[in-house]
Amino acid sequence: MTKYDDASWHYGGDFPEGLPEKNGATHTGMFLNWCVANDLVSEELKEDSYDEIEKLKRREMTGAEFILESMDGKFSEYDLNDMGNAFARDYYVDETDFADKFSSFATDYINLFDSIAEESDFEYETFYHIEDTYENYDLMKQIIGHRFMEWKEYKNLN
Numbered sequence: 047m048t049k050y051d052d053a054s055w056h057y058g059g060d061f062p063e064g065l066p067e068k069n070g071a072t073h074t075g076m077f078l079n080w081c082v083a084n085d086l087v088s089e090e091l092k093e094d095s096y097d098e099i100e101k102l103k104r105r106e107m108t109g110a111e112f113i114l115e116s117m118d119g120k121f122s123e124y125d126l127n128d129m130g131n132a133f134a135r136d137y138y139v140d141e142t143d144f145a146d147k148f149s150s151f152a153t154d155y156i157n158l159f160d161s162i163a164e165e166s167d168f169e170y171e172t173f174y175h176i177e178d179t180y181e182n183y184d185l186m187k188q189i190i191g192h193r194f195m196e197w198k199e200y201k202n203l204n
Contacts, residue, residue, distance in 0.1 A: 075109025086130030
């Protein structure tokens with residue numbers, strides 16, 4: 047089984063003091079939220095977490111909250127369908143041929159929020175200080191969608 051991410055990997059390590067553990071799942075939550083919106087999640091996840099997925103779609107909970115409450119903080123191949131896993135293996139995972147040619151999710155995430163912060167003459171203390179908001183998700187989902195289109199062309203899926 048491939049485990050793509052686990053919030054405990056983040057808040058269990060050099061996690062900044064004073065931040066909620068939820069911030070260790072913010073980035074993963076944004077990716078998973080995009081996967082839900084684009085029907086790339088597994089049938090098992092849809093069945094097991096139907097009510098929570100509906101809350102996510104209605105923006106009554108964030109992706110990070112969903113991952114922590116419904117997935118025990120873990121994001122793995124069991125959570126995505128075949129297309130979702132193929133995309134995650136090339137984009138969410140670092141150091142892949144696709145990431146070398148285009149970008150990885152983590153690089154896009156950091157670059158996006160660093161550039162926004164820089165425009166406001168601000169700097170995020172760490173990756174974990176990026177706020178878990180729908181405003182931020184709406185910015186990130188555009189980047190993920192763009193990468194997905196590039197990925198489909200890269201894989202000749204169009």
